[in-house]
Amino acid sequence: MDAFVALANGMAVAIQPMNMLYALIGVLLGTAVGVLPGIGPALTVALLLPVTYKLDPGGSLIMFAGIYYGGMYGGSTTAILINTPGESASMATALEGNKMAKAGRGGPALATAAIGSFVAGTIATIGLAFLAPWLVDFAVHFGPEDYFALMCVAFVTVSATFGSSPIRGLTSLFIGLTLGLVGIDKLTGQPRLAFGIPELLDGVEVTTLAVGLFAVGEALYVVSRRHHSEEKLEPVRGSLWMTKEDWQRSWKPWLRGTMFGFPIGALPAGGAEIPTFLSYSTEKRLSKHPEEFGKGAIEGVAGPEAANNASAAGTLVPLLTLGLPTSATAAMMLAGFQQYGLNPGPLLFAERPDLVWGLIASLFIANVMLLVLNLPLVGLWVKLLAIPQPWLYAGILVFATTGTIAAKPSVVELSMLAGFGVMGFLMRRFDFPIAPVVVGLILGPIAESQLRRAMSISLGDPMALLQSPMSATLLGIALIALVAPFVMQGLGRFKANED
Amino acid sequence: MTSDSGSQGSAPRRIDSAGVVIALALAALAAVLVWDASQLQSNNPYGMGPHVMPVVIAVGLGILAIGNLVEALRGNLPARESADTKAVWLILGGLALLIAIIGLGGGFIPATTALFVATATAFGRRAILADLAIGFVMTTLIYVAFSRLLTLSLPAGPLERLF
Amino acid sequence: MIPFYTRLIGAAVALTLAAASPALSQQLELKVMAPAAPGGGWDQTARAMQQALVAAGIARSVQVTNVAGAGGSVGIAQFVNGAKGDGNQMMVNGFVMVGALAMNKSPVTLEQVTPIARLTEEIQVIVVPASSPIKTAQDLAAALKADIAKVTFAGGSAGGVDHVMAALFAGAVGADAKKVNYIPFSGGGESLAAILGGKVTAGISGMSEYDGQIKSGKLRAIGVTSEKRLPGSDIPTFKEQGIDLVLANWRAVMAPPGITAEQKKTLSDAVEKMVKSDAWKEVLKQKGWDDAYLSGDAFADFLKKETVRVTDVLKSVGLVKS
Structure with a gap:
């Protein structure tokens, strides 16, 4: 209960009018930089951290939190509007989000992303307050073999992004693994x-691969078929705001996304990508409208966005309880503490609860600010889609390359971007799905190093993968996920026969 | 690759030459992986060496090459419409120009303006001067906003140093 | 509604402008690359520099970037290629990179960067989980001699100081250094989790990374690599336990290749000012690092000698094929 009181104290500091203003400015600045593809939230915070040095400690921490959330949401905005995921964690959002935007449902997509982030952030913050000590114990006992098993679960669920043909889906995945x-x-x-x-x-x-495949590849593909039928974009079709049905279809994915994001984010090598993929494929499996997936299903935006945000809160668990910064973002949080000469570690929670809870409260307030700022702007954002096609795509390409240029201004990197663009074009033309390539690039290397670590520890005995209860359970889940669709199909046929 | 488009898709059971090329490319990629893995030395006495995973992936690619070849020979690839190759090349030209300008130190604004104009032209615009002006204003605004106000480092050429 | 937002944007712009204005010409805007994952020793050094340079008013802003992997080989490659001739960038590096480059036959070498100064030295430690039956360095030595394969060490990247130390430890206690079962992790955070979780027998790292865990009793330190016990610490040295293992992990800061003499002087002066600042001394105290400042030609010399020494050690334990 102490945690709760401390959190309330933190809140009281954070909601002072001046601090609210800092939060707003932070969210604004963060969004402005975060919309550049390739500039994720961690880098956004790093770039803007000096701005916060000028303020008093409380205000600085709050603006810092605002920048962080702004940066994160900026990535989702471009993913939805112009099919350009700003960072790897918003790739899953682009899959359905952009399809929604093209169908005139950009408003609800942006809204469900913002509200989902808020819901997930709130739940994860409460989880942080009450579950941190227990969760961290679980996290450190997660060994290499368990990570490998988790990757197996992720790999099995990748098939949700495969599209019509398993051969072409697997081909895409293996190209991604090769790149990895x-x-x-x-x-x-x-x-x-x-x-x-x-x-x-x-x-x-x-991000180079994702921006190349998604944004550049799409521009090339659209221009190549322009003479067949000019694609007409309607920025708003139906309601700009989420309808009752949208809410009904969003709330469960928000909660499930949080369930994936928070614990996996708390793992020292968990990251944000795996929970977003897991959430995407889970939503596809569970949806009552599976036929809409690939054409703009709102569940496919709501779930991954919630998972992304919850995993960010999850990384605070090892940071605050053990002093382990497990992601670039967590390392930036560390920088936020170090402004006051504090080193997070096992003793931080006990020694300086005011600052810890102040930061957590700031994150929460910044999340609220994000909602306040972005929901009214949704209408403005989607109007971007009304820009005439030549300028829209020219602008998208300028934006996409600006991100790469800012992150890594090298000829090789830009050539890779162009090369991946051509690859994205050819893959679209020959109907190979795009997403598995990026998934392969992200998961492949993690799976390989964890497997090799596990094998080194067990001296090459593969049975080690089954001896850890966690790993055995996860491998079991992977097996079920692999077999279940076929069994369900069989059952369905059986039932149909019965009728 | 884009030239041999046509509309073979409409006639099933015909060999799809582009599909054969894809299958060959996958097989070649597998060969490169195996060759590269053979160059590695294992200096870890326990567990798996660095060459195991490339070989596993190469085997997968080999199988997929065969799968894709079968699909191509059966003509099972999805139908494709003819492509406007000129427009595609125009955008790729714009990207090449951007890379060249950045590589030669010409700076962010000219590079991205070139890409903007090339893309707009590819999408059917013919008012090159107007697009030049629009692109210039837009990229200058981006440069000033990100480089000066938000201290993001963007490559600076002669033009950018004026700000 | 609209005027409200416009005002806010105005406020934001005004604020950034205000932040950007004072004395642009005199103050540096630096980028410091930590060629390691967040949380490791180089990352902490880079962030400490960031803290001290800004606090002492030497630089207006310092941005730390992390480029992780393979003992810094990835980072130095990017640094040499991406920062060539840029007088506003520096890279933290150290002992680990010397070995990693030799081992990888890296196309990029330390001769390509411009040495600025050695900053700190850190003593290495071997830890075991608090619940481990191993209590002393001799216990670990006995375990190694009994079955070397079963003793797993977690530490930083392959060929780094932790890896070298595992091999040296094995050699010093009379086990076969080539057979050490060493498992590299890409950052301090990941390996610490593996040790705390009991996935490995022992962990090797610099003192600062495990200090909090040792003090809170989650990890037990079984030996340090210094000549004498560290001040204020009751952790025994390896030497006093009869194992000849003395080693220090130095950290330094480098500038990119192709910078002018003037740019090099600016950076060297900035670093010297930083080392002498109170802010830096405060940081050293806080992190428990030993000041090992060495600059100019003396440092360049040291770097050359260390390169030869480390490569020899790696060859003798079979990590570099000669």
């Missing part, structure tokens, strides 16, 4: 598929 091999091998330090090009030692940047 590029660069220095983490465990032995040897370069793979780098061909002596130093830039390739860095590996393939997820």
Whole structure:
């Protein structure tokens, strides 16, 4: 209960009018930078951190939280409106979100993303307050073999993004896995598929691949077929705001997304991508409108956005209880604390509860600000889609390249962006799904290093994967997820026969 | 690859040459993976070396190459409409120009303006001067906003140093 | 509604302008790359520099970037390629990078960067989970001699100081250094979780990374690599436990290749000012790092000698094929 009192104290500080203003400015600045693809929330915070130095501690922490949430939401906005995921965690959002925007439902897509983030952030903050000590114990006992098993679950569910043909879906996935091999091998330090090009030692940047495949590839594809039928975009069709049905279809995905995001985010090597993919495929499986997936299903935006936000709160668990910054974002949080000469660690919660809870309360307030700022702007955002096609796509390409130029202004990186654009164009033309490539690039390397760590520990005995109860359970879930669709199909047929 | 488009899709059971090319490309990729893996040395006495995963992926790619080849020979690829290759090349030209200008130190504004104009032209605009002006104003605004106000480092050429 | 938002945008712009205005010409806007994942030693060094440079008013802003992987080989490659001739960028590096580059036959070498200064030195420690039956360095030595494969060490990237130390420890206690079962993790955070969770036998790292855990009793330190016990610490050295293992993990800061002599002087002066500032001394105290400032030609010399030494150690334990 102490936690609750402390949280309330933090809130009281955060809702002072001046601090609210700082939160608003922070959200605004964060959104402005965060909309650039390739500039994720961590980098946004890093770029704008000096701005917060000028303020008093409380205000600075609050503006910091605002920048962070603004940066995160900026990535989702571009994912939905112009099919350009700002960071890897908003890739799942682009899948359905952009389809919705094209069908004139950009408003509800943006709204469900913002509200879903808010709901997930709120629940995850409460979870942080009450479950942190228990969750961190669970997190440190999550070993390499368990991570590998978690990856297996993720890989099985990837098929949700496969589209019509399993062969073409798997081909896409394996191209992504191949790209994931590029660069220095983490465990032995040897370069793979780098061909002596130093830039390739860095590996393939997820945002470069995603922006190339999604934004550049799409522009090329649209222009190549312009002479058949000019694509007419209607910014708003039906309601700008979420309808009653939208709410009904959103609230469960919000909650389920939170359930994926928070615990996985709390794992030291969990990250935000896996929960968003898991949420996407779960929603696709559970949806009453599976036929809408791939054409703009609101569940496919609501779930991953909630998962993304909840996982961000999850990374605070190891940070605040153990002093472990497990993601770039958490490291930036650390920088926020270090402004006051504090080093988060096992003793922080006990020694400086005021600051810890002040930060958590700030995150919460910033989340509210985001909602206040962005919901009225939804109407303005979707009007962007009314820009005439030549300028719209020209603007999208300028924006997409600006992100890459800002993150890494090298000829090799930009050539990779263009190359992935061509690849995205050809894949669309020959009907290969795009998303599995990015999924392969993200999951492949994690799965490989965790498996190899597990094998090193067990001296090459594969049974180790089944000896850990967590790993065995997850592998079991993966197996069920793999087999269940076929069984369900069989049952369905059985029932149909009975009728 | 874009030239051999046509509309073979309408006649099933015909060999799809683009599909064959894709299958060959996948097989070639698999070969590259195996070759690259053979260059690695395993300096870890326990567990798996760095070459295991590339070989596993190569095997997968090989199988998928065969799968894609079968699909292509059966003509099972989805139907494709003819493509406006000129427009595609125009945008790619714009990207090449952007990379060249950045690479040669020409700066952010000229590079992105070039891409803007090329893309707008590809999408059917013919008012190049007007688009140049629009692109210039837009990219200058982006440059000033991100580089000066938000201290993001964007490449600066002669033009950008004026700000 | 609209005027309200316009005003806010105005406020935001005014605020950033205000932040950007004072004495632009005199103050530096620096980028410091930590070629490691967030949370590790280089990252902490980069962030400490950020803190001290800004607090002491030497730089107007310092931005820390993380480029993780393979003992900094990834970071230095990006640094050499991406920051060439940029007088506003620096990169933190250290012992680990020397070994990693030698081991990887990296196309990028330390000769390509411009050395600025060595900043700190940190003593290494071996820890075990609090529940482990291993109490002393001799217990660990006995376990190694009994079955070397079953003793797993978690630490930083392959060929780094932790890896070298695992091999040296094995060699010093008479086990076969080549057979050490060492499992690299990409950041301090990940390996700490593996040790706390009991997934590995022991963990190797610098003191600062595990200090909090040792003090809170979650980890037990079984030995440090210094000549004498650290001031105010009751952790025994390896030497006093009869194991000849003395090692320090130094950290330094480098500038990109191709900068002018003038740019090099600006950076060297900024670093020197920083090292002498109270803010930096405060940071060293806080983190428990030892000041090991060395600059100019003396540092360049040291770097050359250290490169030879580390490469020899790696060759002798079979990590670099000669």
